[in-house]
Amino acid sequence: MDTFVVVGGDAAGMSAASKAKRDDPSLDVVVFERGEWVSYGACGLPYYVKGEIQSLEELVSVTPEQFREERDIDLRTGHDVVDIDTDEQTVTATHADGETVQPYDRLLVATGAAAVEPPIEGLDREGVYTLGSMSDGNDLREYVARARAEGDLEQPDEGPACQYLKSCAGPVGVVGGGYIGVEMVEALAANSFEVHLFQRGERILKPFGPDIADTVLEHIRDQGVVVHLDAAVTELAGGDTVGAVVTEAERVPVDMALVGTGVRPRTALAEAAGVECGETGAIATDSYRETNVPDVYAAGDCAEATHVVTGDPAYVPLALTANRHGRAVGATVAGTPTEGGGVAGTAAVKSFDVEASRTGLFPEAAEAAGFDPISRTITTKSRAGYYPEGGKIDVTLVADRGTGRVLGGGLVSAYGEGAVHRSHALVGAVTEGVTVDELANYDLAYAPPFNTTWDPVLTAAKVLGGDR
Ligand SMILES: Cc1cc2nc3c(=O)[nH]c(=O)nc-3n(C[C@H](O)[C@H](O)[C@H](O)COP(=O)(O)OP(=O)(O)OC[C@H]3O[C@@H](n4cnc5c(N)ncnc54)[C@H](O)[C@@H]3O)c2cc1C
Numbered sequence: 001m002d003t004f005v006v007v008g009g010d011a012a013g014m015s016a017a018s019k020a021k022r023d024d025p026s027l028d029v030v031v032f033e034r035g036e037w038v039s040y041g042a043c044g045l046p047y048y049v050k051g052e053i054q055s056l057e058e059l060v061s062v063t064p065e066q067f068r069e070e071r072d073i074d075l076r077t078g079h080d081v082v083d084i085d086t087d088e089q090t091v092t093a094t095h096a097d098g099e100t101v102q103p104y105d106r107l108l109v110a111t112g113a114a115a116v117e118p119p120i121e122g123l124d125r126e127g128v129y130t131l132g133s134m135s136d137g138n139d140l141r142e143y144v145a146r147a148r149a150e151g152d153l154e155q156p157d158e159g160p161a162c163q164y165l166k167s168c169a170g171p172v173g174v175v176g177g178g179y180i181g182v183e184m185v186e187a188l189a190a191n192s193f194e195v196h197l198f199q200r201g202e203r204i205l206k207p208f209g210p211d212i213a214d215t216v217l218e219h220i221r222d223q224g225v226v227v228h229l230d231a232a233v234t235e236l237a238g239g240d241t242v243g244a245v246v247t248e249a250e251r252v253p254v255d256m257a258l259v260g261t262g263v264r265p266r267t268a269l270a271e272a273a274g275v276e277c278g279e280t281g282a283i284a285t286d287s288y289r290e291t292n293v294p295d296v297y298a299a300g301d302c303a304e305a306t307h308v309v310t311g312d313p314a315y316v317p318l319a320l321t322a323n324r325h326g327r328a329v330g331a332t333v334a335g336t337p338t339e340g341g342g343v344a345g346t347a348a349v350k351s352f353d354v355e356a357s358r359t360g361l362f363p364e365a366a367e368a369a370g371f372d373p374i375s376r377t378i379t380t381k382s383r384a385g386y387y388p389e390g391g392k393i394d395v396t397l398v399a400d401r402g403t404g405r406v407l408g409g410g411l412v413s414a415y416g417e418g419a420v421h422r423s424h425a426l427v428g429a430v431t432e433g434v435t436v437d438e439l440a441n442y443d444l445a446y447a448p449p450f451n452t453t454w455d456p457v458l459t460a461a462k463v464l465g466g467d468r
Contacts, residue, residue, distance in 0.1 A: 001026060001027070001028050002026075002027055002028065002105040002106070002333075003027070003028040003029075003030060003102075003103060003104050003105050003106075004016075004017070004020050004027050004028070004029050004030070004104070004105065004106045004107075004108070004333050005030045005031075005032070005091055005102055005104035005106070005107050005108070006029070006030070006031040006032070006107075006108045006110060007032050007081045007084075007091065007107070007108070007109050007110060007111055007269070008031075008032075008033065008108075008109070008110035008111045008112055008300070008302075009031050009032070009033030009035075009037075009038035009039065009075065009077065010033075010037075010038065010039060010040060010042075010110070010112060010300075010322070011039075011110075011300055011319055011322035011323050011326060012108070012110035012112075012299040012300025012301070012302075012322040012323070012325060012326035012329075013031055013033070013038075013108065013110035013300070013326060014031065014038055014039040014062065014067065014326070015322070015323045015324075015326030015327040015330060016108050016110065016297075016299065016326040016327065016329045016330040016333075017029045017031050017067070017071075017073050017075075017330065018062075018067075018071055018073070018327075018330065019326075019327045019329075019330025019331055019334065020329075020330035020331075020333050020334045021071055021072060021073055021330075021334075022071075022330075022334075023330065023331055023334035023335065023336065024333075024334035024335055025072070027333070027334060028074070029072075029073045029074060030073075030074040030076065030102055030104075031067075031073060031074070031075045031076065032076050032079040032080075032081045032091065032093045032102075033075070033076070033077045033078075033079065034078070034079060034080035034081070035077065035078075035133070035134070035135075036077050036078060037056075037060065037077075037133075037134045038060075038062075038064055038067065038075065038077060039060060039061050039062045039063075039067070040056075040059050040060050040061075040134055041059040041060075041061065041319075042059075042132070042133070042134070042137075042319075043319055044058075044059040045059070045131055045134070045136070045137035045140075046131070046180070046183040046184050046186070046187045047187070048137050048141060049131070049137060049140045049141050049144060049184070049187045049188075050186065050187035050190050050191065051141075051144075051187075051190070051191065056134050056137065056138060059134070064077055076093070076095070076100075078095050078096060079093040079094070079095045079100065080093060080094050080095070081093045081269060082094055082269070083269075083272070083273075084107065084109075084269060084270065084272070084273035084275075084296075085273070086273050086274055086275075086293050086296060088103075089103055089104050089105065089107075089295070090102060090103050090104065091104060091107065104295075105295065106295045106296075106297065106333045107295060107296045107297065108296075108297045108298070108299060108326070108329050108333075109269065109270045109275065109283065109291075109296065109297070109298040109299075109302060109303075110298070110299055110300045110302065110322075110326060111266040111267075111269060111270070111302045112265075112266055112300060112301040112302055112322075113132075113263035113264060113265050113266055113301035113302065113317045114132065114263060114264060114266050115130045115132045115259070115260075115261075115262075115263055116261050116262045116263060116264050118175075118233075118259065118261045120175070120233050120234060120235060120236060120259070121234065121235040121236070121237075122235050122236035122237055122238065122242065123236060123259065125236055125238055125240065125241060125242040126240050126241040126242065127143075127238070127241045127242040127255065127256045127257065128236050128242050128256075128257050128258075128259060129143065129256065129257070129258045129259070130258070130259050130260065131180060131184065131258065131260060132263070140258070143256060144188070144191050144193075147169045147170070147191075147193070147255065147256070148169060148191060148192065169191070169192050169193050169194070169255075170188075170193035170194040170195065170254070170255055170256070171193065171194040171195070171196055171252070171253060171254050171255065172188055172193045172194070172195055172196070172254055172255060172256040172257070172258070173195075173196045173197075173198060173236075173245040173252060173254040173256070173257040173258070174188070174195060174196070174197045174198065174257075174258045174260065175198045175233050175236075175245065175257060175258065175259045175260065175261060176198070176199070176200075176259065176260040176261040176262070177197055177198075177199030177203075177204030177205060177227070178204075178205065178206075178260060178261070178262060179205065179347065179349040180260040181197060181199075181204070181258075181260045182197075182204060182205060182216065182220065182349055182351045183349065183350065183351060184258055184260065185197050185220055185225045185351060186220075186223075186350075186351045186352050188258075189223060189224065189225060189352075194224075194226075195224075195225045195226070196225075196226045196227075196228060196245065196252050196254065197220070197225055197226070197227045197228065198228045198231045198233050198245060198247065198252075199227065199228065199229050199230075199231060200230070200231065200232040200233075201229070201230065202229055202230055203217070203229070204216065204217055204227070204229075205349065205356070207345065207347065207358055207362070208347075208349075208356055208358045208410055208412075209358065209362045209363075209375075209377075209396050209410060211377040211394060211396050211412075212356050212358065212377075212394065212396055212410045212411070212412040215354065215356070215394055215412045216349070216351060216354050216356055216412060219351070219352060219353065219354035219414055220351050220352060220354070223352045228247065228250070228252070231247040231249065231250075232247060232248065233245055233246065233247050234246055234247060234248065236257050236259075237251070242254060242255075242256065242257050243255075245257055263301065263317055264281065265277075265281060265282035265283065265301060265302045265303070265315065265317070266301075266302050267281070267282065267283055267302055270283055270291070270296075270298060270302070273293070273296075274292075274293055275291045275292065275293050275296060275298065276291065276292045277304075278304045278313045279313060280304050280313055280314065280315035281315065282302060282303050282304045282315045283298035283302055283303040283304065284303075284304055284313065285297065285298050285299075285303055285304065287306065287339045287340075288328070288329075288332055288337055288338070288339055288340075289303065289325050289328060289329050289332075289340060290332075297329045297332075297333075299322065299325035299326045299328075299329050299340070300317075300321070300322035300325060300326060301317035301322060303325070305321055305325065305340075305342060305343040306342040306343070307342060307343060307344070307345065308342035308343065308344045308360075308430065308431050309344065309360055309361050309366075309369070309407055309408070309430060309433075310361070310369045312369070314343055314345065316343045316345050316347075318343075318346075318347060320346075321340075321343050324340045324341060325340035327340070328340035328341075342431075344359045344360050344408075344427055344430050344431055345358070345359060345360060345361075345408075346358070346359040346360075346423075346427050347359075348420040348423075350420075353414050353415050353416075354412065354413070354414045355412070355413060355414075355418075355419050355420050356410060356411065356412040356413075356419055356420070357410055357411050357412075357419055357420045357422075357423035358408070358409070358410035358423075359408055359409065359410065359423060359426055359427045359430050360398065360406070360407050360408025360409060360426075360427075360430035361373070361398060361407045361408040362375070362396075362398055362408050362410075363375050363398055365408075366398060366400070366407045366408065371400045371405075371407060372400060372401040372402055373398050373399070373400060373401070373407060374398070374399055374400075374401045374464065374467055374468065375396065375397065375398040375399075375464075376396070376397060376460065376463055376464045376467055377394055377395065377396040377397075378394070378395050378397075378456070378459060378460050378463050379392055379393070379394050380392065380393060380395070380452065380456045380459050380460075381393075381452055382413060382417035382418070382451065382452075382456065383417075383448060383449060383450060383451060383452065384448035384449075384451075384452055384453075385452075386448070387448040387449055389449070390417065391413065391414065391415055391417045392413070392417070393411060393412070393413040393417050393418075393419060393422070393456045394411065394412045394413070394419075395409065395410075395411050395456045395457055395459070395460035396409050396410050396411075396460075397409040397426075397436070397457075397460040397461060397463075397464045399435070399436045399464055399468070401468055403435065404435035404436050404437060404465070404468060405433055405434070405435055406426070406429040406430055406433075406434055406435065406436055406439055406461070407430065408430055409423075409426050409430070409460070410423065410426075411423050411426070411456070411457075422451070422455070422456065422457060423457075425439075425442055425444055425455070425457050426439075426457055429442070429461075436461045436464050436465040436468070437461070437465050439457070439458070439461040440458055440461035440462045440465055442457075442458060442461075444457070444458060
């Protein structure tokens with residue numbers, strides 16, 4: 001009986017294990033996970049901290065017992081894999097009772113990503129949090145509950161977040177204006193904290209392009225979040241406990257700081273075994289996710305993928321890719337070689353009542369990839385003008401001037417006008433490499449409650465087509 005061993009029991013790892021066992025029940029599938037949680041949705045953690053989701057268990061899609069009893073997967077939680085021997089084809093895991101050496105025929109490294117530790121003094125102070133794991137989510141939720149219980153929530157407060165909710169605790173600082181930072185300012189403001197967001201550069205949400213990012217920025221400022229731009233944080237100052245966020249320009253008192261400055265692929269275990277990383281710093285694989293070491297695969301946040309526009313390696317650590325590539329590896333080891341497909345860098349974010357999506361290449365990246373990009377952002381009605389509901393929606397579209405090929409774009413809207421779901425046509429266009437004129441002729445669905453006759457994406461394509 002062949003043994004398929006998986007290191008890492010979340011999106012990529014459990015997708016692979018489940019698919020392999022389903023397609024080939026004769027496979028012996030062994031999963032090592034160093035923590036106690038498997039198959040959890042870290043993406044839901046901001047909403048758990050916010051209080052919209054009541055228990056961490058709700059974020060788990062399949063429990064360890066279900067994997068073991070219903071899917072016949074040998075899942076070993078509390079097992080930290082510390083060594084891979086590619087000559088002997090074994091992995092060594094440490095656990096409460098000692099050490100296990102497990103032989104494999106095929107191995108998947110699905111070790112995910114870890115939070116970047118930025119060069120900021122005071123990261124080890126009490127009251128400094130990150131949000132990468134279930135236990136991080138638990139710690140933050142406990143902090144929120146404690147602060148609310150101890151807090152001055154009855155006192156009327158003039159702090160800015162009080163425009164969003166009537167009373168305030170805190171202040172608290174969020175360091176990093178990426179998607180986790182932007183989601184977390186909502187979660188904290190909704191719990192009555194006065195929230196300060198610190199962003200090193202001049203814009204939050206850089207991958208979404210300036211127009212979309214500025215719309216999101218305006219919205220979260222309107223909700224009372226104090227956004228500090230061009231504010232590289234140098235220190236989280238205080239005694240044992242954090243007391244202030246320090247930038248070159250100012251010192252802002254805080255009771256708590258959440259640091260969300262990005263992630264880096266967890267590659268050390270694989271690299272020590274001779275597995276090579278690519279230029280992005282993540283594990284390099286072929287299109288079947290096999291690494292340079294035969295029978296060793298890598299998928300998810302620890303690995304590279306191929307960008308659908310450039311054809312180059314890209315590092316886009318997001319959930320769908322982890323699930324898709326994990327599943328593809330599972331199918332491959334079960335006997336059906338399966339490519340997991342490329343990535344377009346598609347992403348979505350919501351903060352308060354604003355939502356945004358992006359896909360493909362924006363001008364800077366397009367130029368770096370050798371295109372001659374043109375870009376336009378249009379603002380249109382989101383639904384038929386005469387329909388009683390609706391608002392506006394912004395669409396950014398990027399194309400190559402010479403060929404007209406759609407390279408990327410994004411949408412932003414507020415109050416339920418559906419930017420994210422409307423972006424799927426754009427993802428199709430970017431992935432298939434169609435031109436703006438071809439996109440403008442897409443036969444998209446239309447009815448007054450949903451959009452305008454020319455859907456906003458089609459209008460953007462017409463306008464950009466005219467600009468060429
Ligand atoms: C707060 C938050 C919000 C997010 N929101 C979104 C979102 O809205 N949309 C989106 O697409 N993505 C989102 N993501 C990213 C998404 O969660 C990841 O892309 C996805 O979880 C990656 O899955 P993975 O299996 O590759 O890695 P992980 O989920 O990181 O899992 C890796 C697992 O490997 C285990 N492990 C590591 N090393 C070892 C070892 N040596 N031995 C044993 N086990 C080991 C770890 O404990 C971990 O459980 C979010 C992430 C966070 C933290």
